[in-house]
Amino acid sequence: MATVPFLGGGVGIFGIPPLSVGPIVFSGQLPYAYLALAALAAAMATVHNLVNSRFGRGIRALAGSESAAASSGVPVLASKVVVFAIAGAFAGLAGGIGAFFTPFVSQDTYPPLASFGYVIMAMVGGLGTLWGGVVGAVALSLWLGLPSALASLPGLPPTAGPILQYAGYGVVLVVFLLRCRAASCRR
Template identity: 50%
Template sequence: MLRRVPAVAVAVTTLALPPLLSGSHLTVYILLGLAVLVTVGLSLLMGYAGQISLGQASFYAIGGYTAGLLCVHGLPTVLGLLAAPLVSAVFAVVVGVPLLRLRGHHLAFATLAMQLILLSLVARADWAGGAIGLQGIPRLSVGGYEFADDLSYAYLVWAAVAVTLVVARNIVGSRPGRGLRALAGSETAAAASGVPVGRYRLTVFALSAAFAGLAGGIYAFYLGYLAPGSFPVLLSIEYVVMAVVGGLGTLWGALVGATAIILLVQVLNTLGTQPGMPDYAPSVLSYAVYAVLLVLVVIFLPHGIVPAVRDRLIRRTSVAPEGAVVGRPVP
Protein backbone atom coordinates (compact mmCIF):
# COMPACT_ATOMS: atom_id res chain seq x y z
CA MET A 1 0.00 0.00 0.00
CA LEU A 2 2.79 2.43 0.94
CA ARG A 3 4.45 1.87 -2.42
CA ARG A 4 1.43 3.41 -4.14
CA VAL A 5 1.61 6.65 -2.15
CA PRO A 6 4.19 8.35 -4.41
CA ALA A 7 2.25 7.40 -7.54
CA VAL A 8 -1.02 8.71 -6.09
CA ALA A 9 0.69 11.93 -4.95
CA VAL A 10 2.17 12.52 -8.40
CA ALA A 11 -1.16 11.80 -10.08
CA VAL A 12 -3.02 14.24 -7.84
CA THR A 13 -0.35 16.89 -8.35
CA THR A 14 -0.36 16.60 -12.14
CA LEU A 15 -4.15 16.93 -12.20
CA ALA A 16 -4.27 19.84 -9.78
CA LEU A 17 -1.41 21.96 -11.11
CA PRO A 18 -2.49 22.95 -14.67
CA PRO A 19 -5.48 25.15 -13.65
CA LEU A 20 -3.23 26.93 -11.15
CA LEU A 21 -0.59 27.79 -13.76
CA SER A 22 -0.78 30.36 -16.53
CA GLY A 23 1.31 31.82 -19.33
CA SER A 24 4.96 30.82 -19.34
CA HIS A 25 4.59 28.62 -16.26
CA LEU A 26 2.05 26.40 -18.01
CA THR A 27 4.34 26.23 -21.05
CA VAL A 28 7.20 25.07 -18.84
CA TYR A 29 4.90 22.46 -17.30
CA ILE A 30 4.06 21.11 -20.76
CA LEU A 31 7.73 21.04 -21.80
CA LEU A 32 8.52 19.24 -18.55
CA GLY A 33 6.04 16.50 -19.41
CA LEU A 34 7.58 16.12 -22.88
CA ALA A 35 11.03 15.84 -21.32
CA VAL A 36 9.79 13.13 -18.95
CA LEU A 37 8.45 11.15 -21.93
CA VAL A 38 11.86 11.15 -23.60
CA THR A 39 13.79 10.55 -20.39
CA VAL A 40 11.72 7.49 -19.43
CA GLY A 41 12.78 5.82 -22.67
CA LEU A 42 16.39 6.90 -22.21
CA SER A 43 16.39 5.55 -18.66
CA LEU A 44 15.25 2.19 -19.98
CA LEU A 45 17.95 2.26 -22.64
CA MET A 46 20.82 3.36 -20.39
CA GLY A 47 19.76 2.03 -17.01
CA TYR A 48 18.31 -1.34 -17.96
CA ALA A 49 19.91 -2.20 -21.31
CA GLY A 50 23.21 -0.46 -20.53
CA GLN A 51 23.34 1.40 -23.87
CA ILE A 52 24.39 5.05 -24.12
CA SER A 53 22.66 7.41 -26.56
CA LEU A 54 23.66 11.02 -27.20
CA GLY A 55 21.19 11.40 -30.05
CA GLN A 56 17.80 10.94 -28.41
CA ALA A 57 16.65 14.33 -29.68
CA SER A 58 16.89 12.95 -33.22
CA PHE A 59 13.96 10.59 -32.50
CA TYR A 60 12.16 13.54 -30.91
CA ALA A 61 12.65 15.42 -34.18
CA ILE A 62 11.54 12.47 -36.31
CA GLY A 63 8.31 12.18 -34.35
CA GLY A 64 7.66 15.90 -34.65
CA TYR A 65 8.35 16.08 -38.38
CA THR A 66 6.36 12.91 -39.06
CA ALA A 67 3.26 14.29 -37.36
CA GLY A 68 3.74 17.74 -38.85
CA LEU A 69 4.32 16.64 -42.44
CA LEU A 70 1.42 14.19 -42.50
CA CYS A 71 -1.04 16.73 -41.15
CA VAL A 72 0.20 19.65 -43.24
CA HIS A 73 -0.64 17.51 -46.28
CA GLY A 74 -4.19 16.89 -45.11
CA LEU A 75 -4.15 13.71 -43.03
CA PRO A 76 -6.15 13.66 -39.77
CA THR A 77 -4.08 14.90 -36.84
CA VAL A 78 -4.81 11.80 -34.75
CA LEU A 79 -3.18 9.68 -37.45
CA GLY A 80 -0.17 11.98 -37.39
CA LEU A 81 0.11 11.55 -33.64
CA LEU A 82 -0.12 7.75 -33.91
CA ALA A 83 2.42 7.68 -36.73
CA ALA A 84 5.00 9.74 -34.80
CA PRO A 85 6.13 7.01 -32.34
CA LEU A 86 5.76 4.29 -34.99
CA VAL A 87 8.01 6.00 -37.55
CA SER A 88 10.56 6.85 -34.84
CA ALA A 89 10.66 3.22 -33.73
CA VAL A 90 11.05 1.96 -37.30
CA PHE A 91 13.88 4.43 -37.91
CA ALA A 92 15.53 3.26 -34.68
CA VAL A 93 15.36 -0.36 -35.87
CA VAL A 94 16.90 0.55 -39.23
CA VAL A 95 19.82 2.50 -37.77
CA GLY A 96 20.05 0.32 -34.67
CA VAL A 97 21.03 -2.82 -36.56
CA PRO A 98 24.48 -1.42 -37.46
CA LEU A 99 24.86 1.07 -34.57
CA LEU A 100 24.18 -1.38 -31.76
CA ARG A 101 27.15 -3.45 -32.83
CA LEU A 102 29.19 -0.71 -31.18
CA ARG A 103 29.85 -0.47 -27.46
CA GLY A 104 30.44 2.25 -24.88
CA HIS A 105 31.62 5.64 -26.09
CA HIS A 106 31.71 4.38 -29.68
CA LEU A 107 27.94 3.93 -29.57
CA ALA A 108 27.49 7.30 -27.87
CA PHE A 109 29.47 9.11 -30.57
CA ALA A 110 27.65 7.18 -33.30
CA THR A 111 24.23 8.30 -32.01
CA LEU A 112 25.53 11.85 -31.76
CA ALA A 113 26.70 11.68 -35.37
CA MET A 114 23.28 10.32 -36.35
CA GLN A 115 21.61 13.41 -34.94
CA LEU A 116 24.04 15.79 -36.66
CA ILE A 117 23.48 14.07 -40.00
CA LEU A 118 19.71 14.11 -39.55
CA LEU A 119 19.64 17.82 -38.69
CA SER A 120 21.85 18.61 -41.68
CA LEU A 121 19.55 16.69 -44.02
CA VAL A 122 16.39 18.28 -42.65
CA ALA A 123 17.88 21.78 -42.94
CA ARG A 124 18.47 21.14 -46.67
CA ALA A 125 15.14 19.47 -47.39
CA ASP A 126 12.70 21.91 -48.97
CA TRP A 127 9.83 19.45 -48.50
CA ALA A 128 10.41 19.69 -44.73
CA GLY A 129 10.63 23.48 -44.71
CA GLY A 130 14.42 23.58 -44.83
CA ALA A 131 16.24 25.89 -42.45
CA ILE A 132 13.17 28.16 -42.29
CA GLY A 133 11.11 25.41 -40.72
CA LEU A 134 7.83 23.59 -41.20
CA GLN A 135 4.89 25.96 -40.71
CA GLY A 136 1.12 25.67 -40.61
CA ILE A 137 0.89 22.52 -38.49
CA PRO A 138 -2.74 22.30 -37.32
CA ARG A 139 -3.90 21.83 -33.78
CA LEU A 140 -4.50 18.28 -32.62
CA SER A 141 -8.11 17.13 -32.94
CA VAL A 142 -9.40 13.83 -31.54
CA GLY A 143 -12.99 12.74 -32.04
CA GLY A 144 -14.13 16.26 -32.83
CA TYR A 145 -12.40 17.75 -29.79
CA GLU A 146 -9.67 20.24 -30.64
CA PHE A 147 -6.77 20.81 -28.27
CA ALA A 148 -6.84 24.58 -28.67
CA ASP A 149 -5.24 25.89 -25.49
CA ASP A 150 -2.28 25.22 -23.23
CA LEU A 151 -4.46 23.69 -20.50
CA SER A 152 -5.69 20.91 -22.79
CA TYR A 153 -2.14 20.17 -23.96
CA ALA A 154 -0.95 20.02 -20.36
CA TYR A 155 -3.45 17.27 -19.59
CA LEU A 156 -2.65 15.51 -22.88
CA VAL A 157 1.09 15.49 -22.19
CA TRP A 158 0.78 14.20 -18.66
CA ALA A 159 -1.76 11.57 -19.72
CA ALA A 160 0.87 10.39 -22.20
CA VAL A 161 3.42 10.38 -19.37
CA ALA A 162 1.13 8.19 -17.24
CA VAL A 163 0.64 5.71 -20.09
CA THR A 164 4.37 5.64 -20.80
CA LEU A 165 5.23 5.00 -17.15
CA VAL A 166 2.70 2.17 -16.94
CA VAL A 167 4.08 0.56 -20.11
CA ALA A 168 7.67 0.93 -18.91
CA ARG A 169 6.83 -0.43 -15.46
CA ASN A 170 5.12 -3.48 -16.93
CA ILE A 171 8.12 -4.13 -19.17
CA VAL A 172 10.58 -3.80 -16.29
CA GLY A 173 8.54 -6.17 -14.13
CA SER A 174 8.20 -8.79 -16.85
CA ARG A 175 10.53 -11.61 -17.84
CA PRO A 176 12.10 -9.50 -20.64
CA GLY A 177 12.67 -6.80 -18.02
CA ARG A 178 14.70 -9.20 -15.93
CA GLY A 179 16.64 -10.05 -19.06
CA LEU A 180 17.33 -6.35 -19.61
CA ARG A 181 18.68 -5.98 -16.07
CA ALA A 182 20.94 -8.97 -16.66
CA LEU A 183 22.03 -7.40 -19.93
CA ALA A 184 23.00 -4.16 -18.18
CA GLY A 185 25.12 -6.10 -15.68
CA SER A 186 27.02 -8.29 -18.13
CA GLU A 187 26.19 -9.07 -21.75
CA THR A 188 28.33 -12.20 -21.63
CA ALA A 189 26.60 -13.56 -18.54
CA ALA A 190 23.19 -12.62 -19.95
CA ALA A 191 23.90 -14.41 -23.22
CA ALA A 192 25.13 -17.46 -21.31
CA SER A 193 21.83 -17.47 -19.39
CA GLY A 194 19.83 -17.60 -22.61
CA VAL A 195 18.97 -13.90 -22.97
CA PRO A 196 18.72 -12.91 -26.67
CA VAL A 197 21.11 -9.97 -26.25
CA GLY A 198 20.90 -8.54 -29.76
CA ARG A 199 17.12 -8.69 -29.96
CA TYR A 200 16.63 -7.14 -26.52
CA ARG A 201 19.06 -4.32 -27.22
CA LEU A 202 17.32 -3.48 -30.49
CA THR A 203 13.87 -3.71 -28.93
CA VAL A 204 14.60 -1.34 -26.07
CA PHE A 205 16.37 1.03 -28.48
CA ALA A 206 13.22 1.12 -30.63
CA LEU A 207 10.98 1.51 -27.56
CA SER A 208 12.99 4.49 -26.27
CA ALA A 209 12.75 6.02 -29.76
CA ALA A 210 8.97 5.49 -29.79
CA PHE A 211 8.61 7.37 -26.47
CA ALA A 212 10.69 10.23 -27.87
CA GLY A 213 8.68 10.18 -31.12
CA LEU A 214 5.42 10.45 -29.19
CA ALA A 215 6.78 13.47 -27.35
CA GLY A 216 7.88 14.99 -30.66
CA GLY A 217 4.43 14.51 -32.19
CA ILE A 218 2.71 16.30 -29.30
CA TYR A 219 5.36 19.03 -29.46
CA ALA A 220 4.63 19.62 -33.16
CA PHE A 221 0.89 20.07 -32.61
CA TYR A 222 1.47 22.23 -29.55
CA LEU A 223 3.78 24.74 -31.26
CA GLY A 224 2.43 24.46 -34.80
CA TYR A 225 5.94 25.04 -36.12
CA LEU A 226 9.15 23.00 -36.36
CA ALA A 227 12.71 23.89 -37.38
CA PRO A 228 16.06 22.08 -37.20
CA GLY A 229 17.08 24.54 -34.49
CA SER A 230 14.31 23.15 -32.28
CA PHE A 231 16.34 19.96 -31.77
CA PRO A 232 19.94 20.93 -30.99
CA VAL A 233 22.63 18.60 -29.70
CA LEU A 234 22.34 20.31 -26.33
CA LEU A 235 18.82 18.89 -26.05
CA SER A 236 20.15 15.33 -26.28
CA ILE A 237 22.73 16.16 -23.62
CA GLU A 238 19.95 17.52 -21.42
CA TYR A 239 18.09 14.22 -21.63
CA VAL A 240 21.20 12.28 -20.63
CA VAL A 241 21.79 14.62 -17.69
CA MET A 242 18.15 14.22 -16.62
CA ALA A 243 18.41 10.43 -16.67
CA VAL A 244 21.73 10.38 -14.80
CA VAL A 245 20.74 12.96 -12.17
CA GLY A 246 17.40 11.30 -11.45
CA GLY A 247 18.88 7.82 -11.38
CA LEU A 248 19.45 5.33 -14.17
CA GLY A 249 17.50 2.12 -13.89
CA THR A 250 14.59 3.73 -12.04
CA LEU A 251 11.47 5.11 -13.70
CA TRP A 252 10.87 7.66 -10.95
CA GLY A 253 14.36 8.94 -11.66
CA ALA A 254 13.20 10.13 -15.08
CA LEU A 255 10.50 12.26 -13.48
CA VAL A 256 12.75 13.65 -10.73
CA GLY A 257 15.70 14.27 -13.03
CA ALA A 258 13.60 15.98 -15.71
CA THR A 259 11.95 18.22 -13.13
CA ALA A 260 15.29 19.24 -11.60
CA ILE A 261 16.93 20.00 -14.96
CA ILE A 262 13.95 21.84 -16.48
CA LEU A 263 13.76 24.11 -13.45
CA LEU A 264 17.52 24.63 -13.59
CA VAL A 265 17.32 25.52 -17.30
CA GLN A 266 14.69 28.15 -16.54
CA VAL A 267 16.94 29.70 -13.89
CA LEU A 268 19.92 29.69 -16.27
CA ASN A 269 17.87 31.26 -19.07
CA THR A 270 16.69 33.97 -16.73
CA LEU A 271 20.26 34.61 -15.58
CA GLY A 272 21.68 34.52 -19.12
CA THR A 273 19.17 37.05 -20.45
CA GLN A 274 19.85 39.67 -17.81
CA PRO A 275 20.92 43.11 -19.10
CA GLY A 276 24.61 43.19 -19.97
CA MET A 277 24.88 39.44 -20.61
CA PRO A 278 26.07 38.37 -24.10
CA ASP A 279 23.72 36.53 -26.47
CA TYR A 280 25.59 33.27 -26.03
CA ALA A 281 25.39 33.36 -22.23
CA PRO A 282 22.43 30.93 -21.83
CA SER A 283 24.15 28.22 -23.93
CA VAL A 284 27.53 28.66 -22.24
CA LEU A 285 25.93 28.59 -18.79
CA SER A 286 23.97 25.47 -19.70
CA TYR A 287 27.01 23.53 -20.92
CA ALA A 288 29.07 24.59 -17.91
CA VAL A 289 26.39 23.77 -15.35
CA TYR A 290 25.60 20.41 -16.97
CA ALA A 291 29.26 19.46 -16.82
CA VAL A 292 29.60 20.50 -13.17
CA LEU A 293 26.33 18.84 -12.27
CA LEU A 294 27.34 15.54 -13.85
CA VAL A 295 30.67 15.58 -12.03
CA LEU A 296 28.99 16.29 -8.69
CA VAL A 297 26.38 13.58 -9.21
CA VAL A 298 28.98 11.00 -10.21
CA ILE A 299 31.08 11.83 -7.11
CA PHE A 300 28.42 12.26 -4.44
CA LEU A 301 25.34 10.49 -5.89
CA PRO A 302 26.77 7.89 -8.26
CA HIS A 303 23.40 6.17 -8.70
CA GLY A 304 21.29 9.34 -8.90
CA ILE A 305 18.86 11.16 -6.63
CA VAL A 306 16.07 8.59 -6.44
CA PRO A 307 18.29 5.56 -5.59
CA ALA A 308 20.17 7.66 -3.00
CA VAL A 309 16.94 8.75 -1.28
CA ARG A 310 15.53 5.22 -1.45
CA ASP A 311 18.69 3.69 0.06
CA ARG A 312 18.69 6.27 2.85
CA LEU A 313 15.08 5.50 3.70
CA ILE A 314 15.77 1.76 3.68
CA ARG A 315 18.76 2.18 6.00
CA ARG A 316 16.79 4.41 8.33
CA THR A 317 13.90 1.96 8.64
CA SER A 318 16.17 -1.08 8.99
CA VAL A 319 18.37 0.29 11.78
CA ALA A 320 17.46 -1.31 15.10
CA PRO A 321 16.77 1.01 18.06
CA GLU A 322 19.58 1.48 20.56
CA GLY A 323 19.83 -1.43 22.97
CA ALA A 324 17.77 -3.73 20.82
CA VAL A 325 19.07 -7.10 19.62
CA VAL A 326 18.57 -7.73 15.93
CA GLY A 327 16.22 -10.68 15.39
CA ARG A 328 14.38 -10.22 18.70
CA PRO A 329 11.33 -8.08 19.32
CA VAL A 330 11.98 -4.70 20.91
CA PRO A 331 10.37 -4.51 24.35
Protein backbone atom coordinates in the same frame (compact mmCIF):
# COMPACT_ATOMS: atom_id res chain seq x y z
CA MET B 1 22.76 16.35 -46.55
CA ALA B 2 19.83 15.39 -48.73
CA THR B 3 16.55 17.18 -48.25
CA VAL B 4 13.07 15.93 -48.96
CA PRO B 5 10.73 18.64 -50.31
CA PHE B 6 7.67 16.83 -48.93
CA LEU B 7 9.12 17.24 -45.42
CA GLY B 8 9.90 20.92 -45.88
CA GLY B 9 13.42 20.55 -47.23
CA GLY B 10 16.02 22.44 -45.24
CA VAL B 11 13.50 24.81 -43.67
CA GLY B 12 11.14 22.33 -42.05
CA ILE B 13 7.37 22.03 -41.91
CA PHE B 14 5.32 25.11 -41.03
CA GLY B 15 1.65 25.50 -40.21
CA ILE B 16 0.94 22.17 -38.56
CA PRO B 17 -2.74 22.36 -37.53
CA PRO B 18 -3.71 21.91 -33.88
CA LEU B 19 -4.22 18.34 -32.73
CA SER B 20 -7.82 17.22 -32.94
CA VAL B 21 -9.37 13.97 -31.82
CA GLY B 22 -12.89 13.80 -33.22
CA PRO B 23 -14.68 16.98 -32.18
CA ILE B 24 -12.04 17.84 -29.54
CA VAL B 25 -9.46 20.38 -30.74
CA PHE B 26 -6.43 21.10 -28.56
CA SER B 27 -5.72 24.82 -28.43
CA GLY B 28 -3.66 26.73 -25.89
CA GLN B 29 -0.98 25.46 -23.56
CA LEU B 30 -3.09 23.77 -20.87
CA PRO B 31 -4.61 21.00 -23.04
CA TYR B 32 -1.16 20.10 -24.36
CA ALA B 33 0.21 20.03 -20.80
CA TYR B 34 -2.54 17.58 -19.83
CA LEU B 35 -1.88 15.54 -22.97
CA ALA B 36 1.85 15.43 -22.17
CA LEU B 37 1.12 14.34 -18.59
CA ALA B 38 -1.26 11.64 -19.86
CA ALA B 39 1.41 10.44 -22.32
CA LEU B 40 3.96 10.41 -19.48
CA ALA B 41 1.60 8.38 -17.28
CA ALA B 42 0.96 5.90 -20.11
CA ALA B 43 4.69 5.62 -20.83
CA MET B 44 5.52 5.09 -17.15
CA ALA B 45 2.84 2.40 -16.81
CA THR B 46 4.08 0.68 -19.97
CA VAL B 47 7.70 0.74 -18.81
CA HIS B 48 6.75 -0.42 -15.32
CA ASN B 49 4.90 -3.43 -16.75
CA LEU B 50 7.68 -4.08 -19.24
CA VAL B 51 10.47 -4.00 -16.65
CA ASN B 52 8.56 -6.35 -14.35
CA SER B 53 7.89 -8.86 -17.13
CA ARG B 54 10.02 -11.79 -18.25
CA PHE B 55 11.45 -9.61 -21.03
CA GLY B 56 12.30 -6.95 -18.44
CA ARG B 57 14.25 -9.41 -16.34
CA GLY B 58 16.16 -10.32 -19.49
CA ILE B 59 17.11 -6.73 -20.31
CA ARG B 60 18.13 -6.12 -16.72
CA ALA B 61 20.35 -9.18 -16.98
CA LEU B 62 21.86 -7.67 -20.15
CA ALA B 63 22.83 -4.58 -18.17
CA GLY B 64 24.84 -6.73 -15.80
CA SER B 65 26.60 -9.04 -18.22
CA GLU B 66 25.74 -9.75 -21.83
CA SER B 67 27.52 -13.10 -21.88
CA ALA B 68 25.81 -14.26 -18.68
CA ALA B 69 22.43 -13.14 -20.02
CA ALA B 70 23.06 -14.91 -23.34
CA SER B 71 24.03 -18.10 -21.55
CA SER B 72 20.75 -17.89 -19.62
CA GLY B 73 18.79 -17.80 -22.85
CA VAL B 74 18.25 -14.07 -23.31
CA PRO B 75 18.33 -13.16 -27.03
CA VAL B 76 20.86 -10.31 -26.77
CA LEU B 77 20.52 -8.67 -30.19
CA ALA B 78 16.74 -9.02 -30.36
CA SER B 79 16.36 -7.57 -26.87
CA LYS B 80 18.54 -4.59 -27.73
CA VAL B 81 16.56 -3.95 -30.91
CA VAL B 82 13.25 -4.11 -29.02
CA VAL B 83 14.51 -1.69 -26.35
CA PHE B 84 15.73 0.68 -29.08
CA ALA B 85 12.36 0.49 -30.85
CA ILE B 86 10.42 1.16 -27.64
CA ALA B 87 12.65 4.14 -26.80
CA GLY B 88 12.17 5.42 -30.36
CA ALA B 89 8.39 5.06 -30.02
CA PHE B 90 8.41 7.12 -26.83
CA ALA B 91 10.61 9.77 -28.46
CA GLY B 92 8.30 9.83 -31.48
CA LEU B 93 5.25 10.28 -29.23
CA ALA B 94 6.91 13.19 -27.44
CA GLY B 95 8.05 14.70 -30.74
CA GLY B 96 4.56 14.35 -32.20
CA ILE B 97 2.97 16.14 -29.26
CA GLY B 98 5.66 18.82 -29.51
CA ALA B 99 5.07 19.25 -33.25
CA PHE B 100 1.36 19.88 -32.74
CA PHE B 101 2.12 22.25 -29.85
CA THR B 102 4.67 24.44 -31.65
CA PRO B 103 3.12 24.06 -35.23
CA PHE B 104 6.65 23.88 -36.66
CA VAL B 105 9.23 21.11 -37.06
CA SER B 106 12.70 21.23 -38.54
CA GLN B 107 16.05 19.56 -38.09
CA ASP B 108 16.92 22.35 -35.65
CA THR B 109 13.92 21.72 -33.38
CA TYR B 110 15.85 19.15 -31.33
CA PRO B 111 19.54 19.94 -31.74
CA PRO B 112 22.12 17.29 -30.86
CA LEU B 113 23.31 19.43 -27.95
CA ALA B 114 19.90 18.94 -26.30
CA SER B 115 20.71 15.26 -25.78
CA PHE B 116 23.50 16.36 -23.43
CA GLY B 117 20.82 17.81 -21.16
CA TYR B 118 18.76 14.61 -21.31
CA VAL B 119 21.75 12.53 -20.20
CA ILE B 120 22.34 14.90 -17.28
CA MET B 121 18.64 14.65 -16.35
CA ALA B 122 18.89 10.87 -16.26
CA MET B 123 22.05 11.05 -14.14
CA VAL B 124 20.49 13.49 -11.69
CA GLY B 125 17.35 11.40 -11.28
CA GLY B 126 19.19 8.10 -11.11
CA LEU B 127 20.27 5.79 -13.88
CA GLY B 128 18.41 2.51 -14.09
CA THR B 129 15.39 3.71 -12.11
CA LEU B 130 11.86 4.10 -13.39
CA TRP B 131 11.32 7.62 -12.05
CA GLY B 132 14.92 8.79 -12.62
CA GLY B 133 14.27 10.65 -15.85
CA VAL B 134 11.17 12.38 -14.48
CA VAL B 135 12.83 13.44 -11.23
CA GLY B 136 15.95 14.55 -13.10
CA ALA B 137 13.94 16.56 -15.63
CA VAL B 138 12.02 18.38 -12.92
CA ALA B 139 15.12 19.01 -10.78
CA LEU B 140 17.25 20.20 -13.68
CA SER B 141 14.47 22.41 -15.05
CA LEU B 142 14.10 24.08 -11.66
CA TRP B 143 17.89 24.42 -11.31
CA LEU B 144 18.26 25.97 -14.78
CA GLY B 145 15.39 28.37 -14.08
CA LEU B 146 17.68 30.11 -11.61
CA PRO B 147 20.25 31.22 -14.24
CA SER B 148 17.41 32.43 -16.46
CA ALA B 149 16.08 34.55 -13.61
CA LEU B 150 19.59 35.87 -12.87
CA ALA B 151 20.14 36.68 -16.55
CA SER B 152 17.14 38.99 -16.55
CA LEU B 153 18.74 41.26 -13.96
CA PRO B 154 19.54 44.74 -15.26
CA GLY B 155 23.06 45.35 -16.50
CA LEU B 156 23.73 41.84 -17.75
CA PRO B 157 24.30 41.23 -21.48
CA PRO B 158 21.64 39.31 -23.43
CA THR B 159 24.01 36.35 -23.79
CA ALA B 160 24.24 35.90 -20.01
CA GLY B 161 21.24 33.53 -19.89
CA PRO B 162 22.62 30.78 -22.14
CA ILE B 163 26.10 31.13 -20.66
CA LEU B 164 24.76 30.77 -17.13
CA GLN B 165 22.63 27.79 -18.18
CA TYR B 166 25.65 25.99 -19.65
CA ALA B 167 27.54 26.78 -16.47
CA GLY B 168 24.61 25.30 -14.52
CA TYR B 169 24.78 22.14 -16.65
CA GLY B 170 28.50 21.93 -15.94
CA VAL B 171 28.07 22.32 -12.19
CA VAL B 172 25.35 19.66 -12.07
CA LEU B 173 27.35 17.26 -14.22
CA VAL B 174 30.54 17.62 -12.15
CA VAL B 175 28.67 17.28 -8.83
CA PHE B 176 26.84 14.16 -9.92
CA LEU B 177 29.91 12.59 -11.49
CA LEU B 178 31.82 13.14 -8.25
CA ARG B 179 28.90 11.75 -6.26
CA CYS B 180 28.70 8.77 -8.57
CA ARG B 181 32.44 8.16 -8.29
CA ALA B 182 32.34 8.38 -4.48
CA ALA B 183 29.41 5.97 -4.34
CA SER B 184 30.99 3.78 -7.04
CA CYS B 185 27.83 3.88 -9.14
CA ARG B 186 28.15 0.33 -10.35
CA ARG B 187 25.29 -1.97 -9.63
